[in-house]
Amino acid sequence: MKIQHCLILICLGCTGVSANAASFDCHKAKTVTEHAVCDHRDLNDADVKMATTYNIIKRLVPMGTRGAIQDQQVKWLKMRDQCQDNASCLTDVYKMRQQKLDLYMNRVYQQGPF
Template identity: 75%
Template sequence: MRRAAGMKIQQYLALVFFSGASYFTSAASFDCNQAKTVTEHTVCNHLILNDADVKMATTYNILKRLVPMGTRGAIQDQQVKWLQMRDQCRDNVSCLTEVYKMRQQKLDLYMNRIYQQGPF
């Protein structure tokens, strides 16, 4: 009985390990296997940055669908400028952390304005 339980645990751990390995290659908002810049590689190699990238990209994509066209264009222009600023951090993790935090706060402000206009 113990041996069977031990085998199940080993199988579970192997599943977690292999699924986690694929998580790190494509968890960012872009395909990490096709990362081109030093910044993109840094985002892919650091879980905190990877998670921040996914959260920011998700918020950004939701927001683009909720706002009128004029605001959408402004948000897209800001995103392009933000990406340029992000890429200046290169492999500086603390710089990237701050840049992602700043962008997420800005996107959250837009989302809060939408929530306040409710009801939904």
């Protein structure tokens, strides 16, 4: 688990994403949901963590799995957007997605060595 956290921190540093910025440009936020993510620090942090984990996993899994994960991400984004500006709902859907992505990450670790 420590390796996962190190990878995320390294990727955050490499991508230039600051710790207090969502995975998207908050100045260009269009939806009520995007504005809510930008307005709440906890949601903002959850968004950065989820997006970073998602991008790492996309590079580490085989093509078939990658396609499935991308399809799941699209479905998840639609579910997230149904929360609108409900912070509790958004917190729950981010936790759910992060847990799913963590399962994929754990499978990658099990197939090591790294």
